[in-house]
Amino acid sequence: MLEIFSLLGDGLLQSFEPLNLFMIFAGCLAGLFIGAMPGLGSVNGVAILLPVTFLVPPTSAIIFLAALYYGAMYGGAISSITLGIPGASTAVATVFDGKPMARQGKADQALMAAAIASFIGGTVSIVMFTLFAPPLANLALKFGPQEEFALMILAFATFIGLGGDDIPKTIFSILLGLVMAAVGFDIISGKPRLIFFDLVEFQRGIGFLVLAIGIYGIGEMLWTIESTKGKVQVDTVKVTWTRFVSSLSRIKEYLMTTSLGAILGFFVGTLPAAGATPASLMSYGLAKTFSKDPDSFGKGNISGVAAPESANNAASTGSMLPMITLGIPGSPTTAILLGGMIIWGLRPGPLLFAEQPDFVWGLIGSMYVANFVTVVLNLAMIPIFVRVLAMPFSILTPIIFILCFVGVFATTDRMFDVWLMLALGLGGYFLRKLDYPVAPAVLAIVLGPLAERSMRQSLIGSRGDPFTFVNPAEHPIALACIIVALLLMLYPAYLSFRKKRAKKAVA
Template sequence: MELLGYLGEGFATSLMPINILIVMIGVTAGLFIGAMPGLGSVNGVAIVLPITFIVPPSSAIILLCAIYYGAMYGGAISSILLGIPGASTAVATTFDGRPMAQQGKAGLALIAAAAASFVGGTISVVLFTLFAVPLADVALAFGPAEEFALVLLAFTTFVGLGGDDVLKTIIMICLGLVLSAVGLDLISGDPRLIFFDQPGFYSGISFLVLAIGIYGVGEILYTIETQKSAPQVTPAKITFRELWYGLKEINKLWKTMSFGSFLGFFVGMLPAAGATPAALMSYGIAKLLSKKPETFGKGAIEGVAAPETANNAASTGSLLPMLTLGIPGSPTTALLLGGMVMWGLVPGPMLFIEQPDFVWGLISSLYTANLFAVLVNLALIPLFVWALRMPFTVLCSLVFVLCLVGGFAPSQKLHDVWLIVGFGVVGYVLRKADYPMAPLVLALVLGPLMERSFRQTLIAEQGNMMAFVERPISGTFMAIAALFFVLPMLKHVKRLLRRDLSPAE
């Protein structure tokens, strides 16, 4: 009951005309960004973040969350109409979305994607509402040792579950943490890592600079390289009859969508997992459980609904650890966390006590964002078809300008703009050699928390390193972290053993 009271108060905030307007602008912008091939929620949030200074902090976060939601919906649009995923999270949607479009059922595929996204989004927001307070209550007991162990756990999930090259993942985590140490020492205040004696480094390297570099400049350079010719846009329009038929069809997929929502939510909470694996897993399981698995990959409506419910649910899932524990579940939520810190709203359990209006306003705005996203999505289909025909050079040039100006705006230092270009080029090159970018961004955001909690614990415990494992909660986190860390090694050993046991050629 208490929960409903909080939520009711939250709706009083999120249903204020200004916040409704912000949600509508956010989801529309997000839908367009998500629909553009190559740009997803993380790119949208990175590029738009500096512009959000125009609204008060709490509204800015609502705006960014609305963009995040919109982009998750929008990803499906280019997957279906172009056959190119709007973002990696919508890869699985192309498997059946594209064949549907080629069979002249683009409208139906878009309706299925939008409705499934709505179901996934709504179920996951309800789960979010239920889990947020208990999780925040548990997190209240956390001291520096637990915080350190939790951050370490978040990083080791990338090593154990990320699926990328382990050595490269560790390099990117360390690089992000080292870059987060640039500036002034947290405890003594001494300057450190002031490269080439550039005064710009005294204030550290902002997560925004790295994010705009990698997800703005780097992403566009990558897309310039990979997109050789203009893709063909499949025309689509939606009539009321089609909408009615689509909703009736979707109604038959409750089992697939509910499963996808739960799966997406819980997979989304893990830092290394997130929306892309959630969508792929949901697709795989839907195919496995389907009565007609042979239709998958040839235009099955279930094949569109399953990944779309999961990726939207995962985006909400990744918000949960960010808001309650201060540990983001994805690069996008890492940027949201960075943005919140920048505005003086430090995510974590204390936020629920100190700023309940903001927290519940934000949670309730997720409900409204979800509703508006599905309505705007369906209403603006012709506009998306038109926007997808926009020449790529126009989009690129505008994104570049936004990156440069947006990177300059927060600090008003040209030093940061140079760093953006540098990070963009380096990120682009590293990405080509399969260096994962998500751990780098997460490490830069979480670096100060990790170092502070590590040093605070050691100072308080007079250098006793065992303090991290002796405390029950942090000890548990450390044990799980150790397990994730050795997981790739165990897999390697298993592979070697199998090779040795196989008959010699």
Template sequence: MDILLALIDGIGAAMQPTNLGLAIAGVMVGLFVGAMPGLGSVNGVAILLPFTFVIQEFTGSATSPMIFLAAIYYGAMYGGAISSITLGIPGASTAVATTFDGRPMALAGRADRALVIAALASFVGGTISNILFTAFAPPLASVALKFGDPEIFALMLLAFATFIGLGGDDIPKTIFSICFGLVLASVGFDIVSGEPRLVFFDISGFSHGIRFLVLAIGVYGIGEMMWTMMASQSHSAMSYVKITRRGLIAACREFASAWRGTAIGSFLGFFVGLLPAAGATPGSLMAYGVAKLTARDPKSFGKGNPDGISAPESANNAASTGAMLPMMTLGIPGSPTTAVLLAGMVIWGLQPGPLLFSSQPDFVWPLIGSFYISNVIAVLVNLAFIPVFVWMLRMPFTILAPVIFVLSLIGTFAAYQDMFDVWLMVLFGFGALLLRKLDYPLAPAVLAIVLGPIAEPKLRQSLLFSDGDFSIFFTRPIAGPITIVALILILLPIVKFALAHIRPANR
């Protein structure tokens, strides 16, 4: 009851004209930042962090600038789906999984429905995670603390296991795709010895490793554009998308049929967001994999399945709230963006940790209240601007293709200010085109390059702790069951594939 009263007071404080205006402005900025390839919530929050000092001087409170930054974070989670669906370019790494089914749905002339499903799934995921955050912050933070290196590696292994089936029935090509992604993820300096690994031709640009955003924009921006051009896919199907009230009602009904993906994404995304150094990108990819794994018709994924949109979109919004929880209750950022937010809190004289809720309730509860407010603002703005987003698709592909190319170049350069990454992005685009022509699935490789840099250090640190004994992944009470389930999910499709090819040979 005390928590409910505190939340009501917090929402009331968040709805004060100044804070409400900052929330609206933050969501609008976040939508642009999220939709613009190469930016994302991390860059948006980091770029605008100095501006919050002006807000603090004007309001005299640390709560208002934090509400502004949190609204940017929320808006960016929504905005990433816009370019993923309309252009096939992930606005941010958190929206990569949305392209798997969002882009095919747009190509089929259903972009309006894809955008509605993405917005409503984001809203549901954000709402569920806000409720969980409010009700269970201290115990959930203590659960997250129990996840050490073996547990996090086991969870990453489970994520890989859910993606074994992403390549359809061709298991060898899927495994090759995952291994290829892991090789790319290992480029750079070794985390233990400091020695360079796979620095091809001694090119210094490889020393920082293969940046995920470079791969994502290359594969889903340049690669998708060239594939569409080579396949001579007609753009007219998207040109006739019309926004009508009947169409929006039908889109809402279609979202209701995607309840399974929304539920999976909301709860799984929030849980993954709790874990230090995980964040929304692994959460959205894992939610997509689990939704496909548990679907009645998994072969429809990748062809415009509504669950393939609702799962990652609800997951990345739930994970963004989940990542705030360890940051506020333990002082441990759950994602790169919350690391920037943590820095802002420290600059403003706040001390994140267990005592923050009791010592700074005037800061905590208005901030939590702003989560609810920003979530509502974001879904309303998204739905209101759907006609604008669909209008983008009415451009002839002869105009749209150069726009995609330029946005990909600008987005990659804006993210890292490095021309080497721009050329590498173009190279990945040609590589993705080649793999698609050879019928190799791209999604498992994308998953591998996201989770590889997280899984490898956890694996090696766990083995260092156990003196090289792999039993550490089976004997610990949390890591053991997760590892066993992951191994079963990995072995089952491999065994089925082997049996399916052995039986015809015997006949």
């Protein structure tokens, strides 16, 4: 325990270095802005801005991106409340009570509650992260390729069991990502695979960043252009600093639900398929259930704003836990961070804690600082942000397209990848319009090479014994993961069976 404190102290000191502190400020600001823009969320921001972070050392880069991640969670609430449209999917639940509050002229109170709740959610979850991460990483140190592979199966199974999307389409998306990750030279036999149309360029494989920027930059923007028709209606909301501060006293009304939401959000956030959006919806439901006055929800109850905001912030921290300790991202955003870590030359996984303590603890330290900086920036700048939201979409859209193009080229130095990004973006847009989830594909292309390697290593190590993954004597953890994964995959089938039986009973 004492060791954790001293390491955390080092991490905090590191995050106070001028460059890192600047990165925190820049990241929070960028995140607040990106989160507040309708249609853009943390995952888009992290994907589009990842190439820019090659400017600074890896620790500062991840600090910037992590700060952006929190900032976006805060920022999402701004447009949910003032515009009545969620700034990101993670802030959907905030609209339910945020919009009625704004209609009643209480936008300032709602914004204040969102900011304070986000801060509480962030802080509670970071403390939990600090306590859980080192023991989990220690446990993971004992993992061999069998356990690694089983964990990845578990990660994908969460998408099937808990993702809530169409099952065949979800499985298709996972497999598509895994197959795309296999393009290029085979790491074990050295043979070229899936070189489409005999194009030499495919020998280097399909970079995850090309896919991520294609889908979350190009595809998402096309989607936003279509759904908003290029126009975002801004109703100006009167927000002044003095009224803002006076609404601080309402904190006791929502303190309880906020703390509950934070704990719930953290645990939901650690699951790869769940994350901030379901966490905030669940937290909203929980707040309504435990409320003395559940009927006031949806009509402008301040707890209805605070509960989801606390949960989505906590979930963003929660999703970092499996990424840092196990090398399994807890959300699409952390999948992109994980891919970034590979580009920076770090090896994600349990060894990260032992081999790169500066990196890990610098990041943890920065989470504390970033959370504080975001709440201050948010509170200080909300009146300005409300005005920035009026920025025309016809300026923002081309800027994002340009950043996608230059970002991909700067990372890979190949025009081929830029064309590939365009094609993947268009494909992602078409698929998404038909309800094919895209997040599993992004996660799969990042984890694909690691999954295939760990599977084949296990099999080579066990002289080709396929039962090595479920051998209770040698790999009990792997067996447990695979059993849970199977249960998760069967869960939707069980649900539909129960539904059918209930229907029959009614008939």
